[in-house]
Amino acid sequence: MDELRRFRRALVAWAAGGAGAGAAAAVARELAGGGVRMIVLVEGSSDQAALEALATRNGRDLGAEGVAVVPLGGATNIGRFLDVCGPPGLGLPLAGLCDIGEERHFRRHLERVGLGSGLTQAGLETLGFHVCDADLEDELIRALGAEGVQEVIEAQGEVRPFRTFQGQPAQRERPVEHQLRRFMGTHSGRKALYAQAMVAHLDLERVPRPLERLLTHV
Template sequence: MGRENACACGIPTVQDGIGKRGLVDELGRFSRAAVTWAAGGAESDAAAAEARELAGGVRTVVLVEGSSDQVAIEALAARDGRDLGAEGVAVVPLGGAMSIGRFLDVCGPPGLGLPLAGLCDIGEERHFRRHLERVGLGSGLTRAGLETLGFQVCVADLEDELIRALGAEGVQQVIEAQGEMRPFRTFQGQPAQRERPVEHQLRRFMGTHSGRKALYAQALIAHLDLKHVPRPLERLLTHV
């Protein structure tokens, strides 16, 4: 709650709500501008100017590999009663881990110099480590060093973390609630999947259609016991 716009009794005012919405809208504009700037091209100069103009309202930039990571982080924060946008925390999807260098050039010391945090898969850890060192945010970084900086590593990825947190049975209950048990059973029956552990089948199933990872990131977080939050997500939200 914006303290300067709260009444003495602590109840949010209309102006307070408008202020929060305005900040969230500006954070969304900042994220879009940062993505366009990092992509380069004809619109990058205008995007850079917009990002610089809006950077004053950004407290921390959280760099994540994709939209499902963004959905999971924001949904988990909301379950804990937090509104990251209203707090000035911009969760920015890279569109793939190989783009981390460009986003660090935009948001990190070579560019806007904003406080940073992030989340990556274990297979992409080396790319994050190398580029963080390149922009001067560490030297000889270990896993512990990355975590101290605010960059957490999923083993093996977000879906794997959530499947282990809920258990295979719990995840299948979520799939049932989404009305997708029949497609999942069909997927399990494919020759390439029949002999694989159910946890592997679940993880692969979530990546079979565009948008399914984000759908299940939201749904699994909604069903997650908050006593069993995956360590990388818990540490990331504690950091920011």
């Protein structure tokens, strides 16, 4: 296991608390001293996949640059991770990405650990935290367009499962963009797969603003 993966696992164990938190903290501190210069906190693995794929398309290797992209396992965990990564813990520079519906959690806990006060969305961006409307999948679907996303689905060999999904009673009358977004969440790992695939298919002049701004910041 490479050191960056070990670092991420140590952070997750530290943030979770419990009997192993002290040992995990020691591992995280040791590995952070080995070259981690920034931690990017994202809601889930699909956000990580998209950011790392975009970095690759821009000729960057975030891991080699000392940038650790850490999925929170849900936005409500942001407070725990800020405690271990931010001023109360490692004290490393931070950045992040969240959905608009979860912005309040990020804002409240950033203020709690002393990284701002009265934060607006512009204030969050100044700190390096960017907000997707409504989420990253929605941003990427709008950037690619429905036809472009269906080309990605075809490239993944999943046209038939998608057509079957579209034919379900609950989906038939919904806009295709909604169908595409819901389809990506129907199986474990599919959101991350499609986040990476959509970024690979994307015109670099049409990268969603939150994703582009985040990569520029780090």
